[in-house]
Amino acid sequence: METTSAPRGRNRRGQGARLKEDIVAATLRLLDELGDDQALSLRAVARELGIAATSVYIHFADRDALVLATLERAHHDLTRSVNEAEEAQADPVGKLRARVLLLGRWVQDHPGLYKVMHESTLNQRESMAFKQELADRATAAVQRCMDAGLAPRDDASAVSLDLRTAVHGAISMRVNQPDYPWLPFEAQVDRFLTKLVGVTLP
């Protein structure tokens, strides 16, 4: 007997893909808890769902395929959230600031996932496109601030890299030292927006 939690019934005919979604969801939870893709075991995912370990292979070729599919979903969720937060703001500075702040809130809710997405070695191979899209959108947001005269004219991609680097540093430190008495994330972001991008905040 392998199951430690309650066993799970079968799906109806044609609903086999439902288990696939549940597996991805459980993997997402576990990856967030563990903060390390190497520490995730296929059997732990199965235990979480009350299914047999080998049943995962019905939907995923191997352990890596499962993790990659799960990360793809996490990437999609994050980019969508960040883009939505940006669109909810009107002025260019508000848009840029909203992007960064939502990223911070997302990481606060999913610190383990951020670790997996940025510090894991498996991930390095596949998530370049995801990071590139996020970077390009941030650079565009910086450019719009400059075009609107809200930030001094400069090489937008270089300034964007400065900002993303600093923000990543702030997030990484908070994720990896959660017990340290950090200042509010917003305050630190505003310092970076002022000093690195050169915007004037209200």
Next chain:
Amino acid sequence: METTSAPRGRNRRGQGARLKEDIVAATLRLLDELGDDQALSLRAVARELGIAATSVYIHFADRDALVLATLERAHHDLTRSVNEAEEAQADPVGKLRARVLLLGRWVQDHPGLYKVMHESTLNQRESMAFKQELADRATAAVQRCMDAGLAPRDDASAVSLDLRTAVHGAISMRVNQPDYPWLPFEAQVDRFLTKLVGVTLP
């Protein structure tokens, strides 16, 4: 049979501690290769040295004690190197810049160790003192720049945090995405020194 490399002779009487040092050195190499303390196995350390796995227990109570002892040594090495690089410079700006640049070079030589020291969970418990010392020294270096009139007067600890955060971000991104075509580290550091600390570089 457990050994894969050549077996190792015994030490002379009274030289038993020599193995202890070799174990730490091998653990250091392996941690740097792996970049993750959870991935390090006591047996791999033993294989590396050509000794029996259980012989590690003569000098270390368990696996965690071995990793912690190794990290303590890494911390010591790094702080010493950074302090030496600072002392080799004369002017306050040169000292601050030397600290940051040597940190960058050290991480370039030991990317895996940096990951273990900053991203591992085991480490989180014990290395606060080490990080605090590094942070305090950096803040002192920033303060000296302000005192010498080489940087605008401001809250040195806040400015120091800005700088350390941004530098950590730059290092973290390089360590975790080694194949990306990053700009030279020095150029990025100089941008941060200029925009975050406000020094004027020659």
Next chain:
DNA sequence: CTTGTAGCGCTACGACTGTAAGGCAACGGG
């Protein structure tokens, strides 16, 4: 030459892992 002991190795246990091979039961179309 004897003998204590420092310095290690050998074996084993129980637990964990990824994954291959095959089995069984329930459901829906005919």
Next chain:
DNA sequence: CCCGTTGCCTTACAGTCGTAGCGCTACAAG
């Protein structure tokens, strides 16, 4: 009602790991 297919489980293998217990051997002191 029959039967193929879907959906999942059981069993098994080969590997990894940490670590407890005990055994051996070479050297130095007497």
